[in-house]
Amino acid sequence: MIPVRISAPIRILATLLFSLAVSVATGHAQENSCVTCHGAMPGKYGAPVPLWKSSIHAENNVFCHECHGGDPKDLGNAMKPDRGFKGVPKETAIPETCGRCHVGVLKDFLGSAHGKRLGSGGPTCVTCHGNHAVKKASLEIINEKTCTKCHTYERARLMKQAMQETEGMITTLDARIESLKLQGKASETMEQGLFNARNRFHTLFHNVIAEKVRSESAAIKKDLGTIGAQIDAIEQAEQKRKMVGAAAIGGLLLAALLFRLLGKTYDN
Amino acid sequence: MTLVRKLYDWVEVRLGISEVIEKEMTGYLLPRTINNWYSLGSVLLFAFTLQVISGILLLIYYVPDADKAFKSVSVIMNEIPFGWLIRLCHAVGSNLMVATLFLHMFSVLFMGSYKKPRELQWVSGFTLLNLVMGISLTGYLLPWSQLSFWATTVATNSVGAIPVIGEYLVEFVRGGKLVGPPTLGRFFAVHVAVLPLVIAGLIGAHLFFLKRTGISAPPTRNDPATTTRQGSSYHYDKHEGGIPFFPNFFLHDMTSVSIYMACLLGVVFFSPYLFFTPDSFVPANPFQTPAHIKPEWYFLANYQILKIFPSEIIGLTVQGAGMTFIALLPFVDRGDGRYPLKRPLFMVCSLGGIAMFIALSIWGHLS
Numbered sequence: 001m002i003p004v005r006i007s008a009p010i011r012i013l014a015t016l017l018f019s020l021a022v023s024v025a026t027g028h029a030q031e032n033s034c035v036t037c038h039g040a041m042p043g044k045y046g047a048p049v050p051l052w053k054s055s056i057h058a059e060n061n062v063f064c065h066e067c068h069g070g071d072p073k074d075l076g077n078a079m080k081p082d083r084g085f086k087g088v089p090k091e092t093a094i095p096e097t098c099g100r101c102h103v104g105v106l107k108d109f110l111g112s113a114h115g116k117r118l119g120s121g122g123p124t125c126v127t128c129h130g131n132h133a134v135k136k137a138s139l140e141i142i143n144e145k146t147c148t149k150c151h152t153y154e155r156a157r158l159m160k161q162a163m164q165e166t167e168g169m170i171t172t173l174d175a176r177i178e179s180l181k182l183q184g185k186a187s188e189t190m191e192q193g194l195f196n197a198r199n200r201f202h203t204l205f206h207n208v209i210a211e212k213v214r215s216e217s218a219a220i221k222k223d224l225g226t227i228g229a230q231i232d233a234i235e236q237a238e239q240k241r242k243m244v245g246a247a248a249i250g251g252l253l254l255a256a257l258l259f260r261l262l263g264k265t266y267d268n
Numbered sequence: 269m270t271l272v273r274k275l276y277d278w279v280e281v282r283l284g285i286s287e288v289i290e291k292e293m294t295g296y297l298l299p300r301t302i303n304n305w306y307s308l309g310s311v312l313l314f315a316f317t318l319q320v321i322s323g324i325l326l327l328i329y330y331v332p333d334a335d336k337a338f339k340s341v342s343v344i345m346n347e348i349p350f351g352w353l354i355r356l357c358h359a360v361g362s363n364l365m366v367a368t369l370f371l372h373m374f375s376v377l378f379m380g381s382y383k384k385p386r387e388l389q390w391v392s393g394f395t396l397l398n399l400v401m402g403i404s405l406t407g408y409l410l411p412w413s414q415l416s417f418w419a420t421t422v423a424t425n426s427v428g429a430i431p432v433i434g435e436y437l438v439e440f441v442r443g444g445k446l447v448g449p450p451t452l453g454r455f456f457a458v459h460v461a462v463l464p465l466v467i468a469g470l471i472g473a474h475l476f477f478l479k480r481t482g483i484s485a486p487p488t489r490n491d492p493a494t495t496t497r498q499g500s501s502y503h504y505d506k507h508e509g510g511i512p513f514f515p516n517f518f519l520h521d522m523t524s525v526s527i528y529m530a531c532l533l534g535v536v537f538f539s540p541y542l543f544f545t546p547d548s549f550v551p552a553n554p555f556q557t558p559a560h561i562k563p564e565w566y567f568l569a570n571y572q573i574l575k576i577f578p579s580e581i582i583g584l585t586v587q588g589a590g591m592t593f594i595a596l597l598p599f600v601d602r603g604d605g606r607y608p609l610k611r612p613l614f615m616v617c618s619l620g621g622i623a624m625f626i627a628l629s630i631w632g633h634l635s
């Protein structure tokens with residue numbers, strides 16, 4: 001058999017045509033042409049698709065064009081500059097790109113030591129969060145491997161320690177409120193309180209001032225403590241109810257026994 | 269003379285109350301061999317009274333409006349003092365009452381008490397069972413939770429399988445094409461006004477029949493073959509030489525009522541969510557069907573029957589036939605003799621029927 005060498009542009013064109021045929025046949029042409037075409041491509045043009053599919057962006061329907069521009073509804077013209085196609089955002093444009101949605105974080109970031117070095121060796125959002133496979137942010141992002149790409153881990157460790165306890169408290173409270181909710185307990189105010197505290201906590205991640213992180217964390221922990229106390233009160237009331245209930249049930253069973261004995265005496 | 273004595277005498281002179289007490293209480297004789305199964309009727313009277321009282325208390329804060337119902341129930345559970353206790357007693361009580369109804373029915377079934385002359389007791393009783401299940405079904409919608417909404421959607425859907433009028437009937441029951449605010453209005457009216465009155469009236473009839481025939485004596489192995497009364501003239505079962513209702517059997521009744529109440533509180537305090545699912549704490553959302561919507565446990569057999577037949581109409585027919593058979597049992601099973609062990613065919617059929625009901629319910633639960 002004669003080996004056939006197909007040049008790269010022709011391969012890409014063939015893939016495009018094939019994806020076009022597939023997408024038209026399956027009726028998805030109008031849905032998202034970036035995912036359909038790139039998903040069928042080999043190598044670096046197709047690699048981002050599965051990564052994105054695993055991301056928190058995909059989970060929340062944030063598609064390729066939100067960062068890369070272009071028109072995912074028009075397969076033929078999707079990547080034309082006049083359709084807003086930007087390609088890979090420039091390094092200095094990254095915070096702005098993410099900040100279109102993450103508004104509060106952008107402000108915190110730009111004011112921080114990290115943000116002030118934007119374009120001069122400082123990190124951008126993707127340095128810590130990654131790009132296509134971006135996951136729900138957690139404290140794990142602060143780790144020695146990532147931070148020491150640019151500087152020592154010393155201060156980062158301090159900040160992480162200050163935040164770790166708060167993060168744990170938030171997770172525990174979240175689970176406790178959820179279980180109260182499943183029992184029909186009124187949890188709206190606690191939920192709102194936790195939501196506010198969590199938001200305040202998340203802004204802390206980006207200002208990267210160790211001292212501020214420590215003092216703010218303490219204030220947030222105090223608020224979380226108040227929510228925890230409210231949950232404790234509900235659980236204690238429940239416990240007290242159980243004790244009263246046990247006494248009432250005991251009383252009833254005793255009454256049943258007495259009625260029975262009295263009944264027997266009469267029967268005899 | 270104490271004040272109470274004076275009061276008693278005052279009433280006595282006017283109403284001759286001691287005669288009533290003598291006739292209905294101390295002089296009302298029951299068979300010496302009477303057993304505890306006979307106290308289930310009193311337990312049911314108590315259970316129904318408890319439902320009425322707790323229901324009236326719930327009415328003080330419950331708002332029968334689709335926009336406010338869920339919130340009002342949540343307020344009752346979380347803010348009103350002892351609201352949780354009243355609501356849980358009502359919700360758990362309805363389940364326990366249905367369970368007790370089954371026990372009462374099975375006990376009179378196995379003791380053959382449905383036979384002549386107590387056919388009307390049985391028919392009125394079986395109608396009561398269905399009405400109590402109906403009042404539970406209508407009450408289920410009132411909290412306007414996801415569970416309420418979708419369980420009612422499923423339950424009312426099956427009415428649509430009735431040929432010709434089915435579609436109109438569903439619309440009539442729902443007050444629209446889909447379950448919505450008008451459904452809540454009608455279910456509320458039926459639950460708090462229509463059915464309680466009808467049930468109370470029918471309980472009155474049930475007790476009237478009991479008073480006129482006299483209570484049965486439990487069957488024994490040595491009963492003569494013809495225990496069911498012959499002849500065509502009216503006769504009251506007097507049980508001469510029996511035990512008085514008061515205080516003797518009244519104390520038995522009180523024992524059973526105390527145990528019933530202990531069971532009720534046991535669930536209310538220690539397993540309050542036994543009859544609730546997480547969907548009962550989420551407000552109704554017509555645009556989001558929850559994954560697993562199942563009816564209450566006592567409807568699971570009906571639910572499963574509808575599912576196993578290829579068409580709903582066959583399922584409905586089978587159920588209708590089964591229910592009619594049970595309702596008319598005393599007119600079908602007219603043989604003499606009430607002692608169950610001497611009636612093998614009856615035993616096989618009833619035990620088989622109960623086993624099938626339980627199996628279908630479990631199947632419905634697991635499916």
Ligand code: HEM
Pocket residue numbers: 305306307308309310312313316369372373376381382386389390392393394395396397400471474478482483484485
């Ligand atoms: C709200 C529901 C009901 C109430 C309050 C009620 C109440 C009573 C009471 C107080 C008695 C007399 C004491 C006893 O035998 O337990 C009785 C007897 C009886 N009940 Fe019911 N009952 C109800 C439902 C039913 C049902 C569902 C059935 C059967 C389908 C039924 C069939 C009978 C029969 C046949 C008797 C006569 C028992 C005898 O004389 O030996 N009842 N009921």
